[in-house]
Amino acid sequence: MTIALDEQRVEEFAGRVFGLYSDGMLTFMVDIGYRTGLFEAAADGSSLTSGELAARAGLSERYVREWLGALTSAGIFTYSDGTYSLPAEHAACLTGAGAENLAVLAQLTTHLGKHVHEVADAFRTGGGVPYSAFRPEFTGVMDSLSRGIYDQHLVSSYVPLVPGLRERLVAGCRLADVGCGSGHALVVLAREFPASVFVGYDISAEAIAVAREEALGLPNVRFEVCDAAALAVDTPFDLIMTFDAIHDQADPAGALRAIHSALAPDGTYLMAEPAASSNLEDNIGNPMAGFLYSVSTLHCLTVSLAEGGAGLGTAWGEQLARTMLSDAGFGQAVRHDAPGDPSNAVFVVSRESKANGG
Ligand SMILES: C[S@@+](CC[C@H](N)C(=O)[O-])C[C@H]1O[C@@H](n2cnc3c(N)ncnc32)[C@H](O)[C@@H]1O
Known part of the structure; x- marks a missing residue:
């Protein structure tokens, strides 16, 4: 028996599956941001080039640029004219020593x-x-x-x-x-x-x-x-x-x-x-x-x-x-x-x- 598929629902669900995989990978990027101090380095919301952010965090610029590519595409950082910035509302969820720092939780996925x-x-x-x-x-x-x-x-x-x-x-x-x-x-x-x-x-x-x-x-x-x-x-x-x-x-x-x-x-x-x-x-x-x-x-x-x-x-x-x-x-x-x-x-x-x- 052939089951008639609703092609639109198939397409929507496929999109959801890709979304899951993308978010799964991004969770590792959040974990890296937490472990390396990149979120803290960007917490003041300034517009920074990848080199400036890498220098602030004491990290390799090439890696930081790739990481920023992931986080910018995902809407976590904003990007304009070669500079990146972490909006204050996002910093509130991803930085600090308190319970509101959700970046900490990304470690669980890695672990x-x-x-x-x-x-x-x-x-x-x-x-x-x-x-x-x-x-x-x-x-x-x-x-x-x-x-x-x-x-x-x-x-x-x-x-x-x-x-x-x-x-x-x-x-x-x-x-x-x-x-x-x-x-x-x-x-x-x-x-x-x-x-x-x-x-x-x-x-x-x-x-x-x-x-x-x-x-x-x-x-x-x-x-x-x-x-x-x-x-x-x-x-x-x-x-x-x-x-x-x-x-x-x-x-x-x-x-x-x-x-x-x-x-x-x-x-x-x-x-x-x-x-x-x-x-x-x-x-x-x-x-x-x-x-x-x-x-x-x-x-x-x-x-x-x-x-x-x-x-x-x-x-x-x-x-x-x-x-x-x-x-x-x-x-x-x-x-x-x-x-x-x-x-x-x-x-x-x-x-x-x-x-x-x-
Ligand atoms: C999810 S962790 C929570 C740890 C801690 N309460 C916290 O909030 O960070 C659960 C803890 O229960 C402990 N545990 C598991 N089974 C146990 C048992 N039968 N008796 C005592 N401790 C146990 C584990 O070793 C682990 O440290």
């Missing part, structure tokens, strides 16, 4: 792209690509993705999401970050709240070594290698937080149960996880969803499946998150948009379900 072959093999053979295959590079990439958010928003915007937390931190309480990675979140909090005690846990010895290095000299923070599902503490915590650290675990249900048990009776759990629905149909049209499912396939899903794990995937979504929190003994979580991070949502939930009316 995860290195594992396409192994992940494609796993489609055929089952299992997955273990976390160890992504390290140590993953630790640094994740650190640079989240560092700006913690510097800018953790104390000012995340802490107030938990009623009374600021006062408790000032007076002195115990807080843990599970799946802490490079540990920067706790370093920020330990500096701000010297009367409180902070403990970071991660399954990766390499990430914990990085965290310990940054925390040197801070007496109120320590880091331990620990599988979250096996977390057991002598002294319970007043607050436990996880940032993007539940959905990629081998045993996320076990981790949530262990977190519940490690909290004081009046303790609170703050869970930041990708903002998605558990139902694919709700995610269609969400501009971040294609990104989330792709990151999942290339990292979050595969690292869990590599351990024979649950394989929740990055877009496990709010409905399943609420069910799993409830199964672990928690009450009704309050959902917030994640400050400084449009791809995440924050769930705040008390250990005791009554406290939340749940």
Whole structure:
């Protein structure tokens, strides 16, 4: 049977496919701009020749000219009479040390792209690509993705999401970050709240070594290698937080149960996880969803499946998150948009379900 094709739709879709490939390549150009300091060198918006921009950044003019060709064709730089400039609105999205610098995120494509072959093999053979295959590079990439958010928003915007937390931190309480990675979140909090005690846990010895290095000299923070599902503490915590650290675990249900048990009776759990629905149909049209499912396939899903794990995937979504929190003994979580991070949502939930009316 021959299927009659709508030639216009074929043409439109072919255009979309070429657009994908073009944008994919341009993502590497953004990554190069971030790594080499080219965006920062152009951040003041001046009109520069390729030679002038290359000199500012201390780079080879020939490479910079080719890079400018790509970014100018794509509308990221403007071009006139042999000079290039980065509009202020574009600089606002591609420069700076804060969370608004989206150029940082391009590293993820470069990093995860290195594992396409192994992940494609796993489609055929089952299992997955273990976390160890992504390290140590993953630790640094994740650190640079989240560092700006913690510097800018953790104390000012995340802490107030938990009623009374600021006062408790000032007076002195115990807080843990599970799946802490490079540990920067706790370093920020330990500096701000010297009367409180902070403990970071991660399954990766390499990430914990990085965290310990940054925390040197801070007496109120320590880091331990620990599988979250096996977390057991002598002294319970007043607050436990996880940032993007539940959905990629081998045993996320076990981790949530262990977190519940490690909290004081009046303790609170703050869970930041990708903002998605558990139902694919709700995610269609969400501009971040294609990104989330792709990151999942290339990292979050595969690292869990590599351990024979649950394989929740990055877009496990709010409905399943609420069910799993409830199964672990928690009450009704309050959902917030994640400050400084449009791809995440924050769930705040008390250990005791009554406290939340749940
Ligand atoms: C996506 S990264 C997030 C790191 C950090 N929270 C951040 O925001 O930068 C997830 C982290 O969870 C850790 N992790 C994965 N499985 C774990 C487990 N079973 N127990 C503890 N940590 C785990 C990984 O090693 C990784 O550092």
